[in-house]
Amino acid sequence: MVKLARWNDGGEVRAGFIQGDRAYPLPAGQTVNDLLDAGLDESLAAAERILGGAPTSGTGAPVPLAGVVLLAPLVPASLRDFVAFEEHVEGMRISIDGAPGVMEEWYQAPTFYFSNPHTIRATGDEIPIPAGCHQLDFETEVAAVVGRVPGSGGGNLSAEQAQRHIFGYTIFNDWSARDLQRREMKVSLGPCKGKDFAGTLGPWIVTADEFAHRQDADGFLDLRMSVDVNGIRVGEDLLSNMGWPFAELVAYASQDSLVLPGDVLGSGTCGSGCLAELWGRQGDQAPPPLQTGDSVSMTVEGIGTITNTVGPRREASTLVRARPRQRLPRSYDGAAAARG
Known part of the structure; x- marks a missing residue:
């Protein structure tokens, strides 16, 4: 290997x-x-x-x-994180919106957001709780790492071409401040401070050829994933339960764009792979949000294990309210006002 x-x-x-x-x-x-x-x-x-x-x-x-x-096995050139597990979407929708089921738009195409490559951490690192967060959570994922393919520019790839661009795989913990994220998502743009404080990649990159025998006819990888908190199993799933195989995620990301060597693309959280999903299904915060001193370990078959300990909370006030501004009337004629 x-x-x-x-x-x-x-x-x-x-x-x-x-x-x-x-x-x-x-x-x-x-x-x-x-x-x-x-x-x-x-x-x-x-x-x-x-x-x-x-x-x-x-x-x-x-x-x-x-x-x-x-x-961390690399500093990503870019970091896209998908939401490719139907079970996770279903549980999170209950947790965040109180709505049952999965929205039709999820099925139409894979969806991702760009995260922060500058705050990537390694297995063994302490992860401080960000300022203002009282609901720290983890997200259990696998990430594909992109490498160069001679003669390919990395744009508008087919799934078959995209598979050749997958250099290898690593484990990804997309740390999440759920209370911060919940406020941000109401603005209809996406997570920012609820996500960009930390992400763990590791413990290494296993090259894609090592998993060729674990791919089914559609390209899905049959690998077992699990997550433990303080030594207690809280979630497990199969990577093959993704709605799209990794090759299709890479191909979609490349449309009218580029995927380049060093880019990292996360699978999104597996079913039962985070606390907030469990909260949504159970109707209470059990297990509770992570606290200082908690240990989180994620294991993916064929790759290995990453473990992090939760550090202290940074005490600071980071919210800055918008200033009230005077709005111009809809009929305002800027050109006339300039002429005096």
Whole structure:
């Protein structure tokens, strides 16, 4: 299995491959994003050389995985997050709007929002509660990582073409401040401060070829997903319960746009993969919102596990009210007013 990772080894950030209990570094200065830009075939060839012990200038000796601190496997060039699980949409609609069922528009095409690539965290990191948040939540997801395909610009892809652009997969925890998000969504634009404070990717990227045998005829990946809070299982699902396979998500994102190496596309939360969905179905906040000291672990079959501990809340007032402004009458003639 080929796994790409970034780690801190005594203050030096290195990138490379993980095999067993060892971390095999790339040549000094080479990054995971360099491999994404080279494409999957070249990266697999590099893995074969390095993991096979072939002399490679500047790589350095492998080091024990237990002796390094894993970082997020990449800093995304962009971060799109879909909402691809019907069960999650159904539960969240009850939680946020009090409405049953799934809106017809969800079925018509996959929907996503752009999140913040600058606040990506790693497994093992502490996640502080953002200011004003009293309903911290997690979201259990898998993310596809895009790599370069020679001869393709990454725009207007078919699903078949998009599949070739999927370099690999990683676990994604889309941390959510539900009370902040609930207020923001009433403005009919989308989440902002309810989402952009943190997202965890990791523990590494597993290359797409490792999952070819787990894809069905429609491209869905039959991988088990689960999430535990303080060691207690609170949710689990199959990745194959997505409404669209990843290739169709990547293809949709590319329409009249581009997907480029280093882009990350999240699946959206799996069924029972967050607290707010459970709150909506049960009618109460059980399990309760996350608190300082809580531990959240997500496991995806074939990829691994990420774990984060919740840190303290940042105490600050961040809401800034709009200033009342004088509105011009509808019949106002700006040109006449300018003429005096």
